[in-house]
Amino acid sequence: MAVIAVYSVKGGVGKTTVAANLAWCSAAISKRQTLLWDLDAAGGAGFLFGIDPPKRKPALSVFSQTKSAAELVWASGVENLDILPADESLRSLDSLLVSIGKRKRLAKLAEALSREYDRIVLDCPPVLNELSAQAIRASDIIIVPLPPSPLAFRALDTIVSDLQSNFKNHPPILPVLSMVDMRRTLHREAREAAPDWPVIPMASVVEQMAARREPLGCYAPNSPANQAFTRLWAAIEKKLISRKA
Numbered sequence: 661m662a663v664i665a666v667y668s669v670k671g672g673v674g675k676t677t678v679a680a681n682l683a684w685c686s687a688a689i690s691k692r693q694t695l696l697w698d699l700d701a702a703g704g705a706g707f708l709f710g711i712d713p714p715k716r717k718p719a720l721s722v723f724s725q726t727k728s729a730a731e732l733v734w735a736s737g738v739e740n741l742d743i744l745p746a747d748e749s750l751r752s753l754d755s756l757l758v759s760i761g762k763r764k765r766l767a768k769l770a771e772a773l774s775r776e777y778d779r780i781v782l783d784c785p786p787v788l789n790e791l792s793a794q795a796i797r798a799s800d801i802i803i804v805p806l807p808p809s810p811l812a813f814r815a816l817d818t819i820v821s822d823l824q825s826n827f828k829n830h831p832p833i834l835p836v837l838s839m840v841d842m843r844r845t846l847h848r849e850a851r852e853a854a855p856d857w858p859v860i861p862m863a864s865v866v867e868q869m870a871a872r873r874e875p876l877g878c879y880a881p882n883s884p885a886n887q888a889f890t891r892l893w894a895a896i897e898k899k900l901i902s903r904k905a
């Protein structure tokens with residue numbers, strides 16, 4: 661089992677979009693039993709799969725261990741892919757984790773899910789706190805989406821320096837240029853400055869996910885954007901396998 665965190669300290673950079681499509685690639689292309697775990701109270705990942713969780717099943721109860729993850733998991737409609745959706749109860753997740761004082765609570769919960777799942781994709785909120793630290797401790801790789809803008813690059817610098825100063829043995833980071841439009845000078849320059857980073861193009865077919873409430877693979881599998889997600893997923897699998905070897 662491997663855990664893939666999609667994370668940035670910045671919002672609106674494409675984390676949820678990347679997490680949803682990578683989870684689809686894991687399930688549909690690699691045929692891995694996959695769980696997409698939404699850690700952001702905004703609940704975008706479940707929304708993109710048409711899931712509207714009822715309030716009586718608060719996502720927080722997985723962390724306080726009053727409910728098991730299995731009780732709160734939803735079928736995604738995609739074979740091999742389940743979703744553990746978020747809801748507003750996760751607004752107090754960080755303070756819960758601080759108060760229980762178990763620094764590996766998320767890592768242990770993920771580990772316990774390794775009987776059912778081969779891959780867990782974490783859709784992280786844009787925070788730098790105990791929750792993000794727990795997501796980092798639980799992960800085998802950290803995907804950092806960043807649109808080609810100075811503010812997003814600054815967010816990457818923040819993550820790198822946090823990892824270097826606060827984690828002895830942190831997982832590898834894979835920055836991904838998201839929402840790239842090669843007609844724009846700034847975007848071309850960003851691409852040239854980081855030629856090895858995977859690229860996800862800016863595309864209206866990607867934006868449509870939130871209206872269709874399906875991952876790209878379900879309605880535009882051959883689109884250049886889905887091909888980019890597929891290549892990114894292949895690169896992640898390669899890194900995971902070489903890391904475990």
Ligand SMILES: Nc1ncnc2c1ncn2[C@@H]1O[C@H](COP(=O)(O)OP(=O)(O)O)[C@@H](O)[C@H]1O
Pocket residue numbers: 670671672673674675676677678704838839840860861862863864866867868870885
């Ligand atoms: N490659 C892309 N092309 C076009 N729009 C995108 C792309 N990636 C993300 N978006 C749009 O950008 C917005 C923010 O994306 P989202 O994945 O919710 O970011 P985050 O989870 O980092 O806040 C959404 O409206 C989404 O549809």
Ligand SMILES: [Mg+2]
Pocket residue numbers: 675676677700704783
């Ligand atoms: Mg999000």
